[in-house]
Amino acid sequence: MGEILRENQNTKLLLEMSVVDGEYDFTSSIVEALNQAELEIHNLDETIESIQCLKPNCDKLDYILAASSGALCGIIDIFLVGKPGESPLGDITDKWFANRTTDFAKLCGWEDKGENSLSSAIRFLEKKFKIPYDQRGVGDAASFVFDLNPTNHHFKSLAHNPSLLGLFFSILDQFTNSSHFISGGELISLADADGKFELRGNNIPSKLFCAFANWFGHLISDMSGSSGSKGRGMGIPSPLWTWTNDIIVLKRSLNIPVSQFDNSINELAINIYKEGYDARFQSTQAIPVFINEILVRLVFAIRRLIKYFAETDKETRSFSLMWKKCEPFSNPTVKRMLTIAHGTFCLIDIGDASVRGFVTGAGFFNPTEFFLRLNIFGVGRLTISLYGEVKREIGIQKAEREIIFARKEKLVVENYIEGLKLLSELYEDKNLLNFITDFKISDMYIHAFEKSVMLAKKRNVPNNEILKNKMEIDSYFLGGNKT
Template sequence: MVKSHRKDSVDAMKNAAEILAVDSEIISRERNKIEQAKYNLNQLNNLLDDSIDDEIDFLEQLENSLKNPGDFKNSLLLEKLEIIGSRQIPNLEGISLIDSMEISYDWKEAVRLNQEYAKAYQIDLKHPFIAMFSSIELVEISKQVVEEFELLELDKLDYAFAASAGLIAGFIDAIFVGSIKSRADATGLQKSVDKAFDKIVELYGKHERIAELTNQQEKAKTDSSKQNIQNSIDKVKAGIVSASKNGKIVEREWTKHDSIKWLEKYKKVGYDAATNLKDGSFHIPGMSPDNHHLLSLAHEPSLFGLLIGIVDQITGKSTFIGNDGMIQRIVTDNVNKELSGNMVTQITQACENWFGHIMSDIAGSSGSKGRGSGLPVPGWAALQKLQFGHINYSERHSDVTIAELSELMFKKGYDVRSFSAQLIPVLVYETLLRCYWFYKQHFYYGKDLKESVPIANNRELARLLLISAGSFSTVDVTHAIIKSVPGSPQFIAEFIMTVNLPGLVDLGFRSFQNIRNEVSHRKHMENIYENDILIEYNRVMSDPSVL
């Protein structure tokens, strides 16, 4: 019943729109006829004005000839008379009468007569709701419809720019990032990002070393001891290390490994399997020196890892996830002696200790050669829960689960540094598109700064971000497939280390965001239909003066 009522309502509105469209066309044609008549009258008025001017001029010349017959040439009068006689009537627009439409007070009969009239005079009724309005009215209605129904106002240039931004970022990823490498094989942006992390760790290690020496200086009792410590502080600030070599004290440049060494010494934690598993008492399935950062949840550089690190340090336990997907908490000794005082003080000390230990591991250990094993991407350890799948990773690992695949990726060098390198192209197209959006909204449309802020909750910006993410991932996946050589035994191993995972994550998020936006918009449209359109329709149809 409800659907039938809605269909009848829509049909009635369509018929009314057809009648209005025909009336609008008749009025438009009548206006054209009136304009044609005005044009004809103007032409005739111009003809009469020119003729009267010529005749007045002829009479004046004739009068002069009569007054001075000897001085005037009759040929001029004859020439003027010939011009007056040869003046032709201008071409006038042909005007025909417009046949009016029969009028009926019966609705069905009126609809039938209207359709017959439209067919006879070739009036297009395919889009009656548009044809019933003038051009000016259509512009005004379009603005109101866009605002009321929250329609997208994107044009071809917007879509073209969004796709181009994604393509540019895709080529940046293919050329400057490429495949993720382990150890000293890193190149391009990955190598640059690794160096940036090394520099950060080096500076932080210097800072901690200077803080430790300053603390010693404050406790020193003699001036000579204080001066010696000050000399050491000055050397650290200058980036110099005094070391013993072949029984002699030599000075060399401070390196990343020196910073890591000091951080490892003064930021010890009980959950560090690299130093606390010597007796093999933990028995965590699958744990080894090259994956203990992955399986130790406190080593995750995120708020979750911070929380686990604080709890582990205060409780004297360590939290691990084995490669069987099971989480275990093991009692360990608190190797850090700084935790003391009340609970708030201990939490503060645990936070500082956790961050210092994270910095000691994020760029590899002090004894690692080359790149070293860093820290896992936030959330990567959770993939150990996915103990299913049959993935042909390589000839050596022909049948691995998703959990095993994620572990192999970490061992091959996919850590926070690699993730950061892959994140750069994603930030490129996001930045380009958001800057373009702000420029167009603020400078082109003249919106204020608040309305021009490129927040992706806006449906139009979210749509453009999806286009950019899609074009970026298209280039990225195509490059990964070509580089991995489909059909080769190492295809999966090479593909997963080449494809840009942050880009795929962003594409998935943007897809979900757009689906959510469209579902919300559909509900908004249904609400407008129920509360606005039908109410207005019922009001119009119930008014006897309308029909």
């Protein structure tokens, strides 16, 4: 690589010359260099903008509206969700599940004969999807051995749990005509549970399919209680609490001692289930959380939409730009608002549950009352938001370093552009190109090689050791041999 200096009234122009594939190459066009530098500036601006978009841009009104949404939904949770048996929204949810049960029964061939009786539909499904593990503790040995009764058998019976472990035990019980329960921290198996049960199917795949169908169909039949239930009935347990059974099963299967804490949590889950905390009520708790989610996203979108139409001229409006300004999903601002909203909701919900836990405990804390009123969906949604906030903050901290570097790089490029503009004023680019072209086609470097060859011959250097051209010089210095 060499450097060529061209002097003009105490001003020097530095050009870079490189050798590529045996030929000389020059960075010749100032205009081209300017275009490349400006493109780099554009890329740096995009990098800085994309990093800055990671930060939420909430104003005071955003925070106020988000907190108000959380407070409103918290009030809905206190007065309209409450706890099982005292829930106006729960009554609506129970009715919805009852209708879905009768719809499923009709789909399976049940004829209501104009009665539209829920108990009749449940009885039909129980007969159609017969299983061997439906001991209810009424007049059978299970009531004495397992402490089973109609208020807890859906929870204690593992195959009644709406989980993967529940499906596993349902298939196992149907293949072996057995029944598995959790009672007192023990995993108990009842052999030959139903002498009349026979799993349909001619081979293993067909039996597996029938076992799955029986499990699913029987869960639907138990969704709104059993056929003999009076009143609301005991539905299937909440999947957010059946994990207490799973822990005991796994520990017993691995010969790990079940701790007192495991037993206490399992007993707590059974107690709140007996109070009516089943999958239906769990669904009811999701309603105010869902309303909170929708309300915050809607408020965010409406505010940005109004601002967009107020600040954007009609000629420049477009759907893509409007969506970019208003979309309420991936924007970090709406995510921050959701964190505030769900945080406010949980503060109100946990506060109400705690107060009622102490009031009903008569001076002591009543954990059953607390968890009956604690909205687990709300706590779970807040946990997701907090996880997102922490993850986003870590990303912002890393991005801050990139912003600092990008801004420094941008400053260097801007100074470089200013220098190029100064050169473009001192030199006409066309003349510069002509100058470089003239140098490329000149014989200057060729004469230099020829003179060095002549000097070597006069000094009697062997002909096979003389480097006669540029290619031989390159080969020599790169470790090759003179050929």
